[in-house]
Every structure is written in structure tokens, then in C-alpha cells.
Amino acid sequence: MNYFSLNNNAPKVSFKEAVIKGLAPDRGLYFPEEITPLPEDFIRDIEKYEPEEIAFKAIEQFVGEDIPNDELKRIIKETLCFDFPVVNIEEGVYTLELFHGPTMAFKDVGARFMARCLGYFDRNEEENDVTVLVATSGDTGGAVASGFLGVEGVKVVILYPSGKVSDIQEKQLTTLGQNITALEVDGVFDDCQDMVKTAFLDEELKKYRNLTSANSINVARWLPQMFYFFFAYVTLKRQGKAENVVFSVPSGNFGNICAGMVAHKLGLPIQHFIASTNSNDTVPEYLETGIYEPKASKPTISNAMDVGDPSNFIRIQKLVNNDITKLKTLFSSFSFTDKATKKAMKEIHKNSEYVADPHGAVGYLGLKKYSKDNPETTGVFLETAHPVKFLDIVESTLSVKVDIPEQIQAVIDKEKESVLINDYNELKEFLMK
Numbered sequence: 001m002n003y004f005s006l007n008n009n010a011p012k013v014s015f016k017e018a019v020i021k022g023l024a025p026d027r028g029l030y031f032p033e034e035i036t037p038l039p040e041d042f043i044r045d046i047e048k049y050e051p052e053e054i055a056f057k058a059i060e061q062f063v064g065e066d067i068p069n070d071e072l073k074r075i076i077k078e079t080l081c082f083d084f085p086v087v088n089i090e091e092g093v094y095t096l097e098l099f100h101g102p103t104m105a106f107k108d109v110g111a112r113f114m115a116r117c118l119g120y121f122d123r124n125e126e127e128n129d130v131t132v133l134v135a136t137s138g139d140t141g142g143a144v145a146s147g148f149l150g151v152e153g154v155k156v157v158i159l160y161p162s163g164k165v166s167d168i169q170e171k172q173l174t175t176l177g178q179n180i181t182a183l184e185v186d187g188v189f190d191d192c193q194d195m196v197k198t199a200f201l202d203e204e205l206k207k208y209r210n211l212t213s214a215n216s217i218n219v220a221r222w223l224p225q226m227f228y229f230f231f232a233y234v235t236l237k238r239q240g241k242a243e244n245v246v247f248s249v250p251s252g253n254f255g256n257i258c259a260g261m262v263a264h265k266l267g268l269p270i271q272h273f274i275a276s277t278n279s280n281d282t283v284p285e286y287l288e289t290g291i292y293e294p295k296a297s298k299p300t301i302s303n304a305m306d307v308g309d310p311s312n313f314i315r316i317q318k319l320v321n322n323d324i325t326k327l328k329t330l331f332s333s334f335s336f337t338d339k340a341t342k343k344a345m346k347e348i349h350k351n352s353e354y355v356a357d358p359h360g361a362v363g364y365l366g367l368k369k370y371s372k373d374n375p376e377t378t379g380v381f382l383e384t385a386h387p388v389k390f391l392d393i394v395e396s397t398l399s400v401k402v403d404i405p406e407q408i409q410a411v412i413d414k415e416k417e418s419v420l421i422n423d424y425n426e427l428k429e430f431l432m433k
């Protein structure tokens with residue numbers, strides 16, 4: 001499988017090169033040259049397959065020759081080391097819990113998959129060491145730190161906006177040590193993301209270090225996120241609930257929802273996707289006005305989605321050949337305030353005793369809004385993080401006590417270690433050391 005740059009001004013590359021480069025030399029995101037639907041009988045009988053077989057079928061064509069099948073199967077097995085339960089919240093409303101991994105957020109899936117791909121490339125070829133440079137608005141950093149910890153031949157440098165991630169998130173990315181370093185940036189997430197993008201284009205720096213990204217711009221982080229859309233569909237199908245399935249995905253950089261849309265392209269019968277956002281409403285506004293206008297990100301209580309210029313939206317547009325009319329038949333996007341989010345958390349808790357985190361609650365709101373006009377649907381909203389990751393806001397909003405799981409308590413007890421930086425020059429200096 002070859003990948004081309006969505007800026008159309010860079011050579012095509014294989015999966016391996018796309019993973020190692022992260023972003024194309026023309027600053028474009030890599031996109032698969034073809035997406036071939038899976039055989040119809042496979043989709044029809046999909047509930048007969050094990051999750052690992054489904055994941056393999058789904059990702060196989062995107063990896064191509066670069067990783068042998070037996071190795072790819074091992075990578076999938078090691079990636080899928082936790083459960084993806086689908087919980088019934090109310091009539092016709094389900095949540096897909098994506099938080100049973102090591103850092104209790106869905107990014108564990110992509111991070112683990114990508115780390116193992118890079119580990120494979122490092123073991124099997126005379127590659128120089130790779131430095132993974134990643135910007136995080138919260139959960140990416142922890143998932144990447146945990147996914148890559150101890151992977152040989154890979155160093156990880158994480159940039160995060162000072163004071164804008166939760167305490168637990170901060171601990172998850174600043175306490176591991178070994179091959180992981182956290183840089184604390186005086187700024188917002190978009191500043192971190194810009195610095196990362198600038199670093200990738202810095203020729204002087206690139207001579208010195210092999211840099212790649214582990215944000216969802218990296219195809220090895222992005223694509224495995226389609227697995228659990230398949231799993232949730234299978235779970236519903238086994239319960240006879242697989243007609244008119246719609247997914248509502250709490251969205252920030254829009255990588256997760258875009259991966260779901262790739263699953264749809266592969267033939268998974270999903271009727272509609274809802275990208276639910278907090279007040280960072282660049283995409284909902286685009287659907288209303290037809291004008292895509294990036295904005296500065298605004299801080300909210302669902303901070304892993306505080307993104308003003310979602311990097312993966314361009315991939316979503318490509319999936320529908322940049323046809324906004326076609327996009328609207330498959331995809332809606334709604335924005336919700338923090339006030340509405342808190343109200344939804346209370347409503348969910350009151351009606352079904354379910355404790356949702358703010359991100360999941362935004363997903364719930366998007367689903368409710370869509371299903372009001374489309375009542376015949378079976379709706380699934382993604383619960384992208386465990387409530388413990390947003391402890392203060394969950395406990396104060398719901399007046400409940402959230403039990404702290406073991407893997408979280410273990411990091412809370414550790415000492416934070418980070419390096420403060422203010423601008424790109426300081427980042428470069430650090431990386432050139």
C-alpha cells in the first residue's frame with residue numbers, strides 16, 4: 001500500500017516510510033492511495049470472527065508488505081490487550097467504553113500499535129534511532145508514553161500545554177522516565193502542535209535526528225482506531241441491534257471519527273457519524289457555512305478536544321472527495337458548551353447511574369441531538385476516557401466519589417519531571433543536545 005501527501009507535493013511512500021516520517025515533506029498528511037472494501041461475506045458474517053481476526057482483516061491492506069502477516073498478527077494481539085465493552089445507557093443509546101487500557105483512554109490503542117510497528121522496523125532493519133515528537137492536549141501524551149515505554153531504538157519527547165491538562169494526565173506523561181521526556185510549554189495545545197510541525201520541517205534538526213510524530217497525523221496511530229468501531233458493531237449485531245447504527249464521537253483532532261469513517265469505507269454498515277465537539281466549533285461551523293475557518297483553541301472542561309484547527313479534518317474531506325454535500329449525508333457535527341456538558345453528565349447519572357466523563361457527555365449530547373430527528377437509529381457514543389482522568393470535574397458535577405483504579409494510583413504517587421520551554425528555539429535547542 002502506498003500513501004500520498006494530501007498537499008500533493010511529495011513522493012508516494014510505503015506504510016513503513018509514512019510511519020517513520022509522520023508528516024510528508026510538504027507538510028501534508030499521508031493518505032492511503034486506495035481503500036478496498038472487505039469482502040461482502042466477511043461483513044455479513046462478521047460476528048463469527050474473533051476481534052483479532054477482524055482487526056487483522058481491517059488493517060492488512062494498509063500495512064501491505066512492510067510487516068509480515070505473522071508479525072502483524074502479533075502486533076495486533078499485543079495492541080488489543082484490553083476490553084471494549086458496549087454498555088446500554090437507555091433505550092436505543094449505548095456507550096462504547098474505550099478506557100480499559102493502561103492509561104484509561106482510547107489513545108492506548110493507536111499508541112500501542114504504532115510503538116510495536118516502530119519496534120519491528122527497528123529490530124529488523126539497520127535504522128537509526130527514531131525520536132517520536134508529540135504534542136498533547138491531554139491524553140495523547142500519557143498513551144504514547146505508556147505505549148512506547150522501553151521500546152528499543154525509540155526516544156519519546158512529549159510537548160504539553162502548562163496548566164491545561166488534568167493532574168492525572170500530567171502525571172501520566174511526566175513520571176515514566178527511561179526513554180520518555182516531557183516538555184512543559186508555556187502556551188496552549190495549538191502552540192505545542194505548531195512547534196511539532198515546525199520541527200518536522202527543520203532541515204538542520206532532521207540531519208541530527210530521525211523525527212516522527214505519534215499524533216493521529218501518523219497513520220500507525222490513526223488507522224488502528226477503526227478496530228473498535230468493528231467491535232462495537234459486532235457486539236450490537238450479536239444482540240440483534242445492528243440496524244441503523246450511528247456513532248457519536250467526541251472529537252478534537254478528528255482522528256478517531258475519521259478512522260471510523262475508514263471502517264465504513266471498508267464496508268462496515270454504519271448509517272451515520274456524528275462529530276460532537278465542545279465549544280471549539282470549527283467543524284460544526286464549516287458544515288453550517290461551507291467555510292472552514294481555523295480558530296485559536298478555547299479551554300473547556302473536555303480539554304482533550306480543545307482544538308481549533310483539527311488536523312484530521314482534511315482526511316475526512318478526502319474520504320468524500322471534498323464533496324460537502326456527500327459529506328453531510330454521512331456526517332454531522334454539533335458543538336456543546338461546558339454548561340450543557342455538565343447538565344448531560346447529571347442527566348446520564350440520574351437516568352442510568354452511569355458516570356460519564358465530560359468527553360463522553362459531549363458524545364452523548366451529539367447523539368441525542370441527532371436521534372431527535374432520526375428516532376429509528378441505534379446510537380453509540382464513544383466514552384473516550386475513564387471518569388477518573390477528569391476527577392475534579394466529575395466529582396464536583398455529580399457529587400460522587402470516583403474510585404481510583406490501581407494503574408492510576410500508581411502514577412499519582414510518582415514525582416513529576418518536566419522541562420519548561422517557551423518557544424520553538426528552546427525546543428530545537430533541547431533536541432539538538
Ligand SMILES: *Cc1c(COP(=O)(O)O)cnc(C)c1O
Nearest residue numbers: 139251252253254255256304384
Ligand atoms: C484525544 C481525545 C479525544 C479527541 O480525539 P480526536 O481523535 O483527536 O478527535 C476525545 N476524548 C478524549 C478523552 C481524548 O483523549
